[in-house]
Amino acid sequence: MNNDSIIVSSLSKRFSFPVKNQSAGWVKNLFVPEIKEIKAVDNISFSVKSGERVAFIGPNGAGKSTTIKMLTGILFPTAGSISVLGLDPAKDRKKLAYKIGTVFGQRSQLLPNLPLTDSLEFFGVMYDLSDKQIKIRIAELVELFNLGSFINQPVRKLSLGQRMRAEVASSLIHKPEIIFLDEPTIGLDVVAKKSLRDLLLKINNEEGTTIFLTSHDVGDIESLCSRTIVINHGTLVKDLPTQELARSFIREKYVDVTPEKTFDSFPELPSGLRYAVKEKNKITVVVDIEKITTQEALRKLLNVFEVDDIDVYNTSLEAVIRNMYESNPPRS
Secondary structure (H helix, E strand, O other): OOOEEEEEEEEEEEEEEEEOOOOOOHHHHHHOOEEEEEEEEEEEEEEEEOOOEEEEEOOOOOOHHHHHHHHOOOOOOOEEEEEEOOEOOOOOHHHHHOOEEEEEOOEOOOOOOOEHHHHHHHHHHHOOOOHHHHHHHHHHHHHHHOOOOOOOOEHHHOOHHHHHHHHHHHHOOOOOOEEEEEOOOOOOOHHHHHHHHHHHHHHHHHHOOEEEEEOOOHHHHHHHOOEEEEEEOOEEEEEEEHHHHHHHHOOEEEEEEEEOOOOOOOOOOOOOEEEEEEOOOOEEEEEEOOOOOHHHHHHHHHHHOOEEEEEEEEOOHHHHHHHHHHOOOOOO
16 A cells, blocks of 8 residues: 655646747737746655655745645646645545645635634535534644634634634644645744644644645754755755754854863964854854864864863754755756
8 A cells, every 4th residue: 555645756837928028029029929938846756655744845936835736736737747645636626625734824714803613613614524523623623722712712813823723723624634834833933833833743643644844944844844855946956854954964063162261362273174253252163074074173173272161063954954055056
């Protein structure tokens, strides 16, 4: 039995649109316009197993939203194939809708002027659940997402954190096998972000819901996703476990050095080392590990400085991802 929830094979999407030719007259531009073509998605392939938590990331314009719209049947591919839960989204969009949930952080699907409970009941009816099933499922979601304190309030009066919890809950009313999340924590404060991430992990653990997430928030990626697919300029750049993402692309280490006394001077460093921070009570040194090993760098620093404490750490995942984007320039 195939355990893949999503199978994408050689997927491409091109958009064509007319552009104005400055050297041509208005008649030609009107009746015989010049056509420009953009490859939004260019021959990507990947699969997602049932129950996986996958981040699908890339800079603006990378092709993320276009891919998700094809996965959910909103857009049709130009080439290639998609299977989501054994269905072709382009041909079986209605059937697929009963098996997936979607949450878009910047667009609400709730009824703003009615109590939250009305929205949940509405979605239950929309997915053909019986009155009894709706009642049972709402009770489950109220307990799971801690919605009880505001379940009867109009949606427009909810805080952003409360609304996002309600958005995710409503998308799960029919127990979908996959939930697609597009920037689910955008605009939330730190506490609300953690609360929502914990709830998504709980849904994944308790109901086995596959999570397919796009986000610019590195905290979402690190906290929620065991695997990260990186896309840029419409092509797949990397597909690997999230924990390996930083390790695979680290070119530098950082060393914080605390002196026995204050630093009186900052001598020139050996090749492969450079200062990032120079303060009387601490320096931070960047180690180019392609030129010098961390061990050798520490030996050299201990020879140069009288050290009270020393700390070695990697660059942040955010910096790693940014460097990946920058090292994958657009094709001409």
